[in-house]
Amino acid sequence: MHMLGMRQDQIASLAAAAARLTERDDDRGPRQHALGSLDAAKCIRNTQQKKKAKTATARELNRLSLLLTLTAVLFFTGAVWALGRKGN
Numbered sequence: 001m002h003m004l005g006m007r008q009d010q011i012a013s014l015a016a017a018a019a020r021l022t023e024r025d026d027d028r029g030p031r032q033h034a035l036g037s038l039d040a041a042k043c044i045r046n047t048q049q050k051k052k053a054k055t056a057t058a059r060e061l062n063r064l065s066l067l068l069t070l071t072a073v074l075f076f077t078g079a080v081w082a083l084g085r086k087g088n
Helices: 008-023 030-086
Strands: none
Touching: 008 030
């Protein structure tokens, strides 16, 4: 992960796209083409950050689920043990 949290191949493809766009000779000019490439890089970065946020949320929910399950196991094990001792 390098610039803007992107992989090497993404950086290379964006650089190639920027080079192709700056070679064009149309109304917008090379500066606006380069800015468009930066917007694309920001869009990719935002998408990657959203994916990371989703996986982080899923990981937190899984951890909470495991914690609650273990707590329930301990509680019911203790309850069965306590009820079993009184039966003696």
